Amino acid sequence: xxxxxxxxxxxxxxxxxxxxxxxxxxxxxxxxxxxxxxxxxxxxxxxxxxxxxxxxxxxxxxxxxxxxxxxxxxxxxxxxxxxxxxxxxxxxxxxxxxxxxxxxxxxxxxxxxxxxxxxxxxxxxxxxxxxxxxxxxxxxxxxxxxxxxxxxxxxxxxxxxxxxxxxxxxxxxxxxxxxxxxxxxxxxxxxxxxxxxxxxxxxxxxxxxxxxxxxxxxxxxxxxxxxxxxxxxxxxxxxxxxxxxxxxxxxxxxxxxxxxxxxxxxxxxxxxxxxxxxxxxxxxxxxxxxxxxxxxxxxxxxxxxxxxxxxxxxxxxxxxxxxxxxxxxxxxxxxxxxxxxxxxxxxxxxxxxxxx
Amino acid sequence: xxxxxxxxxxxxxxxxxxxxxxxxxxxxxxxxxxxxxxxxxxxxxxxxxxxxxxxxxxxxxxxxxxxxxxxxxxxxxxxxxxxxxxxxxxxxxxxxxxxxxxxxxxxxxxxxxxxxxxxxxxxxxxxxxxxxxxxxxxxxxxxxxxxxxxxxxxxxxxxxxxxxxxxxxxxxxxxxxxxxxxxxxxxxxxx
Numbered sequence: 001x002x003x004x005x006x007x008x009x010x011x012x013x014x015x016x017x018x019x020x021x022x023x024x025x026x027x028x029x030x031x032x033x034x035x036x037x038x039x040x041x042x043x044x045x046x047x048x049x050x051x052x053x054x055x056x057x058x059x060x061x062x063x064x065x066x067x068x069x070x071x072x073x074x075x076x077x078x079x080x081x082x083x084x085x086x087x088x089x090x091x092x093x094x095x096x097x098x099x100x101x102x103x104x105x106x107x108x109x110x111x112x113x114x115x116x117x118x119x120x121x122x123x124x125x126x127x128x129x130x131x132x133x134x135x136x137x138x139x140x141x142x143x144x145x146x147x148x149x150x151x152x153x154x155x156x157x158x159x160x161x162x163x164x165x166x167x168x169x170x171x172x173x174x175x176x177x178x179x180x181x182x183x184x185x186x187x188x189x190x191x192x193x194x195x196x197x198x199x200x201x202x203x204x205x206x207x208x209x210x211x212x213x214x215x216x217x218x219x220x221x222x223x224x225x226x227x228x229x230x231x232x233x234x235x236x237x238x239x240x241x242x243x244x245x246x247x248x249x250x251x252x253x254x255x256x257x258x259x260x261x262x263x264x265x266x267x268x269x270x271x272x273x274x275x276x277x278x279x280x281x282x283x284x285x286x287x288x289x290x291x292x293x294x295x296x297x298x299x300x301x302x303x304x305x306x307x308x309x310x311x312x313x314x315x316x317x318x319x320x321x322x323x324x325x326x327x328x329x330x331x332x333x334x335x336x337x338x339x340x341x342x343x344x345x346x347x348x349x350x351x352x353x354x355x356x
Numbered sequence: 357x358x359x360x361x362x363x364x365x366x367x368x369x370x371x372x373x374x375x376x377x378x379x380x381x382x383x384x385x386x387x388x389x390x391x392x393x394x395x396x397x398x399x400x401x402x403x404x405x406x407x408x409x410x411x412x413x414x415x416x417x418x419x420x421x422x423x424x425x426x427x428x429x430x431x432x433x434x435x436x437x438x439x440x441x442x443x444x445x446x447x448x449x450x451x452x453x454x455x456x457x458x459x460x461x462x463x464x465x466x467x468x469x470x471x472x473x474x475x476x477x478x479x480x481x482x483x484x485x486x487x488x489x490x491x492x493x494x495x496x497x498x499x500x501x502x503x504x505x506x507x508x509x510x511x512x513x514x515x516x517x518x519x520x521x522x523x524x525x526x527x528x529x530x531x532x533x534x535x536x537x538x539x540x541x542x543x544x545x546x547x
Contacts (some may be wrong), residue, residue: 011357018360024366064385106418108410109482110540259471301471308475309482 004098040068045077052077075266083248083300084258085213089228090314091253092220097279100143111310113143115280119228125174125354127328128310130286135302136295137286138326138333140174141308142354145223145281150178150199150242152350153191159203160347163325166330172353175327176283177271179244180210180319181349190323190347195245196232197350203232205349215239217273217316225275226291227252227314242285244318244350249305250274251315259300267297269324269336273352274307275314282312283352285326289337322346395463397471402459403476409456410483411450417490420446420498429508429516432501436517443498443522450491454526457484482540485533489541492530495522 039047052074055065065074102118107113119126130137142148151170153161160181167175179193194210196203198218216227218240219312227249235243250272251258269288275281284307288297298306300317307315308332322338325345336345408477418440432439457480464477499521530539 018357019362021364022360022367025364025371029371106414106421107486108414108477109486110536110538111482113540256471256475304471305475305478309478 007225014152023160046225049077072307082259083213083250085247085249086252086255086257088252088255089230090224090226092222092224092226094253094313095224095275095277095279097145097223100278102149108311113351115276115310118143124356127333129265130284132308134294134296135286135298136290136293136335137284137298137306139306140283140328141310142174142281142283145219145225145275145279147173147355148219148223148242148281149353149355150197150244150350151175151353152197152204153348156191156193156197156349158191159348160188162347163327163345163351164330166348166351167327167353168330170353171327171356172327173353173356174283174354175325176273176285176318176353177323177325177345177348178246178273178318178350178352179322179348180246182207190349193244193349196235196243197245198232198235198243199350201236201241203236206232209245210247212317213257214245214249214316216243216245217247217318218243221243223279225273225281225314227316242351246302247313247316249316251308251312252299254313256304256308257300259304267299267302268320269322269334270298270303270320271318271324271326272303272307273318274312276311278311279314282307282310282313282315283326283354285324285334287335287337288320288324289339289341290335318352319348323348325351371439392468396468396470398459399463399468399473399476402463403480404457405462406453406456406480406483409449409453410487410517411508413453413487416442416449417494420494429505432505432519433509433516436519440520442519445492445538446494447523447525450487451525453484453487460484481534485531485539488533488540489529489530492524492527493541493543495524498522 038044040051041048048069052065052069055062069077107116114128115126117126124147125140127141128139128141135257151166151172153159153166154169155161161169163175163177166172174223179195179197181190182188182192183190193205194207196216197205201221205240214227216226216235218226218235219242221239221241226238226243230238230240248257251274254277262304265290270284270286272284273282274284284303286298286302287295289295297320303317304315322336322345324334325336326333326347332345336343338344338346454485460477460480461484464480468474468477502519502521509518530540530542
């Protein structure tokens, strides 16, 4: 009888222990899952950012980010990333102008052929439409870099002007927006350009710089596009004839800037300028905000890829968004959409033009 | 009781197996990242060599077309040694290009997140296709001329020096290396 009682109590003890172990395991599992969920979706964004940026920089594990997060979240995290410029300035000696006029065209590849095959009767420029992977844009190859100049709004400093107006007033064959402008409450008239503006060898404006990286984007008297962190005095001493100041630099001396994620600028209408090693200048304007047609816009990676594909040796981002515009023979070529959904650009302080 | 113990053991085993699985997975993830970094480094190191080889090829091609007006019988006969030497150099340049492309051919099979690697791979594919297709077009054109010359030489009693034909050393058919459905460089010789 006593023996039976002892056996029974031992059995009961063992059951209690096993139950405790089981409960412990369940608690451990619950805590693990909760902990993991907390890391993924909790207030601490470090793990989430690490997972997304890390997964998206692999070849075969991008789904890890896509399993747990929406496209928008991934994009938002990548927007926190950045463009890291090389810190170099343009090496002028690497630009060697080629007069293709009398030479048989030795195309390096199909993009080279596209640039170098001029439109009939037009020795000044060629427009190439870019339509791919949900982006839409316009590349203009300018064959004579001496024709590329800065043009300013008539009342720059006080009031901006529409790109079509700047183009017409300066007899431009082609015009593209250039500087960003001081716009503290998003309601400025586009009159005050950020940073340096040099026109025809004279400093015409030197207000606060935009916090966009980059620096001077200008042409020397020898028609070389120079990218460099120069002051206005340094630029003029270097013989810069026309320049604005913006960024980031996308390509310097043939090397693209390091871009983490999508460069931290997101997708939007964009403008950029570049120059090939043979001297041909490239204007690039990308449409955006055309959600009805799946055209969100371009990011820094898109700009860099397109420009390098067409041979850009030096290239820089210009002001984007509603400012982005391309005018050819007095007509707006791109399809701008402003922040309110209207099909319009806006008043800007200055532009890059191709003089007739 | 026995069933209960078995259940506990099973749960523990499952946790262990899951843990090992997760550990292996994380390891492969890290290896993928490291491999990607390595490939990006390889591409950045290999590309300048390829770029140089492409420029050398382009220069020779340019020389060919700058002198193609000399590709008639009498001048070929007179400059036979020069043309034989030139065509050997031209063949060597495409072999050199092929050698400079080994790493890029191996690594540029995916789209990289790194913009430097991505743009280099895009340029590599476009230029590689163009160069190889140009070479085929040029050798075909040159060999046609040599065939005509040899026929003429035979008619002349074989008294002129022989000109060797070019060889298609890498590809003998046009390639679409960048997968865009076009054979850029095919018959892009001077017309």
